Amino acid sequence: MDWTGMFFQGWQGIVRTLVVGALAYITLVLFLRFSGKRTLAKLNAFDLVVTIALGSTLSAILLQESIALAEGAVALGLLILLQLLVAWLSVRSRPFARLVRSEPTMLARSGAWCEEAMHRERITREEAISAIRQSGGSDVADAEFLILESDGSISVGLRHQVSR
Structure with missing residues (x-):
């Protein structure tokens, strides 16, 4: 060889x-x-x-x-x-x-999970909570909304300013 x-x-x-x-x-x-x-x-x-x-x-x-x-x-x-x-x-x-383009998907609203959407988009609660923590919250109760964007990122709107 x-x-x-x-x-x-x-x-x-x-x-x-x-x-x-x-x-x-x-x-x-x-x-x-x-x-x-x-x-x-x-x-x-x-x-x-x-x-x-x-x-x-x-x-x-x-x-x-x-x-x-x-x-x-x-x-x-x-x-x-x-x-x-x-x-x-x-x-x-x-x-x-x-x-050709996916639409954004609501994953949580007013502190409550949108279970069907999370299941359909194959997003775990752990992934979603990680996004909430990165935005300064700690749990879904802190989120006014959680949106899976078209690019795969998760946008978080907190219900109120969470103090640390």
Whole structure:
């Protein structure tokens, strides 16, 4: 068994990775700059998928010699263009927005749990109470509302200022 090929296959691959990697990175930064802040916003699961796809595509461009820089740049551009199209359609069509984006969900109201919503969203009481503690409360009784936002974060509105 030849162990050397596992650790070093030649300078050509390393030089290709350096050159194509730098150019692909610059291309991605320029595309993201052109497309605006919304492309990498932490807003919902769809945005997360696009962000992961961009990273995966960049990785493929870097490591797979069968993918030329031009092909990779087109793939990155396509993902960003599709993200912009989805954002554009979401702003103009409420039904389309509901299709690709989840709505916020009330988890607790006026100090009481919304059990069905918590079960449907797979949020445990421990996770919810952790969010309440991070906001300065200690228990659900301290919360006027608890909302699971579209990006997966939990917003907390305390009933009154809790003193420590």
